[in-house]
Amino acid sequence: MKIAVCFKTIADYGRLSETDWAWDERHFVDTSFVRRVFNCFDESALEMALKLAATSQNASDPAELTALTVDDRQSDLFLKHLTAVGYHHVVRIQCNKKIDLRFNPLTVSDLISTYIKREGHQLVFLGWQGGAGDNRQTGFLVAERLGWPCIREVTAVVRDESSGGLKVTSRIDAATLVQTVKLPMVLIAGHCIDSPYLRVPTLKQKLKAKNKPVTILSNTRLGIDDDTLINNGKTLIDLQHPQASRPCIFVEGKNAREQAKRLYAEHLKPVFTL
């Protein structure tokens, strides 16, 4: 069973101060000075795939894991990490740097689905949302392009020995769904309480992974030219800061004791059933 897990790394936005949220003439925000992390939903997908592979080691077709990202060199360190924790292949698709893929899930899905078709994977895992564009569409579009069924908001997946397929647990409105499914399939990871974080490799695993290569593919090598990457029918015209107009009351008083008394008597007591 060939499994591809698609992920992206993002800047840790929580470490940016208010003044850092400025952009250049191409509407790019400079986040190069903050650490990068796995997008949290992708991280869950990566860990779920590792657990699935571990349970199918003795099966007739053991899992062969590929981690795939569409990014530049900044994700190589993460790909090494994934090699160390057990991914058999790590692949990075590198596009022309002048092309903005942040808000272009149509193109990203084209790159991913072309790679999946080429390599003959049967299962594709992706995270539900995240990244600069927060598009939430790549998984659905990969499913459409491949013509495969898709399950969203997946929280767990295990092998179903009796059917030879997978048992997939997912969330729908006000219920949990447990489906036994056949491959091929696209799974989109949601809030996975059982697999929220990716495992940490040991020093031995890190050293072993050190010399394993990262496969780098260009879009042209996948048969997709630069012009195809640009046109997605959605044009970014501006970025703006969200309006942050919140009602505010200043509680006045001579000292903290008086302010606390007034806060309690005038604002908390009438509202709470104290």
Added chain:
Amino acid sequence: MKAAIVLSADSTLLRQQAGEINTILNHIATTFSRVELWLFYQDRPPELFPEIDCSLSGIKLIAVQHAYLPESYLQVLLDLMRQHPVDLLVFASDGFGAELATRLAYRLDGNSCLQVEDCNLADGRLEVVKPVYGNHLEARFILEHPPYCLSAAKQACRPARMTPCELANIEIFTSNPPRCHWGKTILTIPDQPASGLADADLVLVVGLGAASKDTVDVLQGIANSIGAELGASRPVVMNAWTDMNRLIGTSGLIISP
């Protein structure tokens, strides 16, 4: 411009979702020549409908058999678009709406955008605003090709009222169940009763600072004693210190207590 609002009558968040759609259509409603409500249901046709702020031209009630299969909805939407084409389809803010908006736009060769907070017509093209960079910024896009398939952003808003419909123009559609060659068995486990968080007047929200399940349990007790509902941030629910249905924020409930 012809538009359709697509919702599920069985959604537990129907009122909230309709309220969010009312918010994003605020600036564009006057440009519609025709607006319809396309409402999916499973067992019985609904008797109450969410109040939409623009004047509805008609309601289409669509019965679906396999509610868990997105294909059930997509096929009937494709049929409807062939018979009654519209320029704009607006879906709910949840995963259901996101999936339908994206996949339908792809099949119809239109444009889609999710989490839309506002939209407007500019020179005959649709301009949309959505949050980006983890809600730190907002981006303004022009969508080039109709039909435009949008899903509303989760945002604090006044939930729509549910009222009986006086429109004579209510049509009922049924969909043929799609062939599901990939699914073998299915089990649906309903959630425990809703936490009441969505409609609570008072909410006590707990973050990562709580540090343990014990502290969260204490805070649950305090919330109960002051008549508030307990809400929690993502780290709190991911550590299983409280139930997932208490999640507040972009990935969970957006509330306006």
